[in-house]
Amino acid sequence: xxxxxxxxxxxxxxxxxxxxxxxxxxxxxxxxxxxxxxxxxxxxxxxxxxxxxxxxxxxxxxxxxxxxxxxxxxxxxxxxxxxxxxxxxxxxxxxxxxxxxxxxxxxxxxxxxxxxxxxxxxxxxxxxxxxxxxxxxxxx
Numbered sequence: 395x396x397x398x399x400x401x402x403x404x405x406x407x408x409x410x411x412x413x414x415x416x417x418x419x420x421x422x423x424x425x426x427x428x429x430x431x432x433x434x435x436x437x438x439x440x441x442x443x444x445x446x447x448x449x450x451x452x453x454x455x456x457x458x459x460x461x462x463x464x465x466x467x468x469x470x471x472x473x474x475x476x477x478x479x480x481x482x483x484x485x486x487x488x489x490x491x492x493x494x495x496x497x498x499x500x501x502x503x504x505x506x507x508x509x510x511x512x513x514x515x516x517x518x519x520x521x522x523x524x525x526x527x528x529x530x531x532x533x534x
Contacts, residue, residue, distance in 0.1 A: 404494045410437050411500035418478075418507040435461035447491055453484050475516040482509030 414434055435457060442454045460477045463470070486505030492498035 404497055407441050408494075408497055408500050410434075410441050411497070411504050414438055414504055414507075418504075418511040431464055432461060435464070445491065449491065450484075450488055453481060453488060456481050456484070471515050475512050478508050478512035478515060482506070482512055 439454060439457050439461070442450050442457065456477050460474065460481070463473055463477070482505050484505075485508055486502055489498045489501040489505065492501050
């Protein structure tokens with residue numbers, strides 16, 4: 395008896411990967427407010443657990459922390475940026491574990507989307523800090 399995953403599972407994982415990459419390209423705070431983000435995070439965590447690869451453990455831990463953080467109300471951009479950056483690096487590296495080339499390609503794209511989202515979040519923070527500095531300089 396074979397325990398190989400059926401192609402349907404690969405398609406499902408690919409759809410989840412596409413969905414996650416799409417969300418990362420949008421406004422995360424807006425997505426969090428709509429609570430769709432929580433479901434995506436949960437599906438992503440379940441997909442990672444299904445793979446049952448100890449090499450992916452840090453990704454699961456970071457995803458759970460990110461999910462909990464978004465459920466906590468106010469978003470700490472430092473925390474989110476740090477988690478997204480590490481998730482981006484680790485997700486890109488994890489592409490080697492995908493048996494299906496289509497899945498591997500999507501994992502790489504997701505890693506890139508995570509890294510881009512990390513830059514977007516930290517960039518938004520940097521620009522907000524810059525605005526504050528300019529405001530305080532103008533008022534002094």
